[in-house]
Amino acid sequence: MFAARQTFNLFQKRAFSASASQASKVAVLGAAGGIGQPLSLLLKLNPRVSELALYDIRGGPGVAADLSHINTNSTVTGYNPDAAGLKECLEGSEIILIPAGVPRKPGMTRDDLFNTNASIVRDLAKAAADAAPKAHVLVIANPVNSTVPIVSEVYKSKGVYDPKRLFGVTTLDVVRASRFISEVQKTDPANEKVTVVGGHSGVTIVPLLSQSNHASISGETRDTLVNRIQFGGDEVVKAKDGAGSATLSMAMAGARFAESLLRAAQGEKGVVEPTFVESPLYKDQGVDFFASKVELGPNGVEKILPVGEVNEYEQKLIDTCLVDLKKNIQKGVDFVKANP
Ligand SMILES: NC(=O)C1=CN([C@@H]2O[C@H](COP(=O)(O)OP(=O)(O)OC[C@H]3O[C@@H](n4cnc5c(N)ncnc54)[C@H](O)[C@@H]3O)[C@@H](O)[C@H]2O)C=CC1
Numbered sequence: 119m120f121a122a123r124q125t126f127n128l129f130q131k132r133a134f135s136a137s138a139s140q141a142s143k144v145a146v147l148g149a150a151g152g153i154g155q156p157l158s159l160l161l162k163l164n165p166r167v168s169e170l171a172l173y174d175i176r177g178g179p180g181v182a183a184d185l186s187h188i189n190t191n192s193t194v195t196g197y198n199p200d201a202a203g204l205k206e207c208l209e210g211s212e213i214i215l216i217p218a219g220v221p222r223k224p225g226m227t228r229d230d231l232f233n234t235n236a237s238i239v240r241d242l243a244k245a246a247a248d249a250a251p252k253a254h255v256l257v258i259a260n261p262v263n264s265t266v267p268i269v270s271e272v273y274k275s276k277g278v279y280d281p282k283r284l285f286g287v288t289t290l291d292v293v294r295a296s297r298f299i300s301e302v303q304k305t306d307p308a309n310e311k312v313t314v315v316g317g318h319s320g321v322t323i324v325p326l327l328s329q330s331n332h333a334s335i336s337g338e339t340r341d342t343l344v345n346r347i348q349f350g351g352d353e354v355v356k357a358k359d360g361a362g363s364a365t366l367s368m369a370m371a372g373a374r375f376a377e378s379l380l381r382a383a384q385g386e387k388g389v390v391e392p393t394f395v396e397s398p399l400y401k402d403q404g405v406d407f408f409a410s411k412v413e414l415g416p417n418g419v420e421k422i423l424p425v426g427e428v429n430e431y432e433q434k435l436i437d438t439c440l441v442d443l444k445k446n447i448q449k450g451v452d453f454v455k456a457n458p
């Protein structure tokens with residue numbers, strides 16, 4: 119309890135002085151799962167994390183005991199799978215990652231996970247809003263297009279919503295885009311930066327290849343590549359054959375996003391990550407959340423960057439994306455209204 123409070127005080131101080139303490143408590147909810155475990159491992163290896171707080175409805179303390187033997191300075195605590203454990207896990211957290219939820223099986227869409235995961239995310243959001251209302255919340259649980267609006271509605275209902283601190287993690291789409299384009303072009307993925315906008319499922323994932331190093335990609339090569347980026351998740355679901363979806367690549371992507379937020383919180387300027395946030399970009403078309411490049415700062419979203427110039431083909435992809443995205447967002451909002 120005392121330790122948790124102490125970390126919070128340090129974080130409070132840093133809000134005023136970026137160069138002060140580097141202490142950061144990071145909580146993972148769903149820490150014993152397929153994503154939760156490797157994500158927690160990567161966070162244990164991150165020197166910017168001083169305290170790692172792990173919660174799961176089963177297995178949290180075991181994962182924590184295991185990770186706590188790794189010889190990096192951070193402390194690791196696994197909390198009891200009850201309301202008191204969850205509260206203690208959350209208190210003082212600067213970042214809360216939520217990979218808690220059921221993954222897809224072959225033949226399912228991400229939206230098919232809604233019935234199970236909506237209430238899981240809603241309940242965790244309620245606990246987070248009460249225990250750590252100022253933390254950055256990073257939603258990994260699918261369907262991200264709906265679970266992020268669910269968190270925002272919960273926070274609104276509790277009067278603590280700050281749109282600058284709520285993120286849907288879409289980093290994996292960008293990671294895939296960079297890797298897939300490098301495979302086609304026989305280049306080093308480290309040098310491939312592909313902007314991916316929209317949401318995080320199927321046709322709502324919109325890669326903007328015209329803004330990449332390979333703007334001239336066209337025809338069937340382009341179509342195949344765009345399709346692979348949009349449906350990359352399905353490749354893994356199919357290959358795992360009933361055992362779940364992407365976990366290791368997702369852990370890497372989640373850890374990268376958390377690292378970017380910590381870098382920005384700890385005073386680094388110009389940190390840009392693509393992420394699904396409440397966004398003004400398509401509000402005039404009734405779409406309140408949209409993934410685009412976002413500059414991060416000590417308080418979360420510093421600046422939402424414009425989508426930029428797109429070609430006719432990409433504009434069509436965006437138009438298609440917006441139709442689905444609007445419905446997915448509304449579904450999340452309606453869920454919390456009907457099931458507060
Ligand atoms: N945003 C993205 O790019 C991606 C999102 N995902 C999503 O992440 C979620 C998790 O996937 P996996 O880790 O593979 O699933 P998993 O089933 O391996 O792990 C989920 C964990 O959540 C825990 N859990 C369930 N309810 C909980 C609750 N109320 N509180 C705390 N923990 C709870 C389970 O005990 C389990 O350990 C899925 O919804 C999946 O679709 C997966 C890959 C990429």
Ligand SMILES: O=C([O-])CC(=O)C(=O)O
Binds near residue numbers: 222260351355
């Ligand atoms: O495909 C899934 O269900 C998991 C996911 O979101 C991804 O891998 O992008």
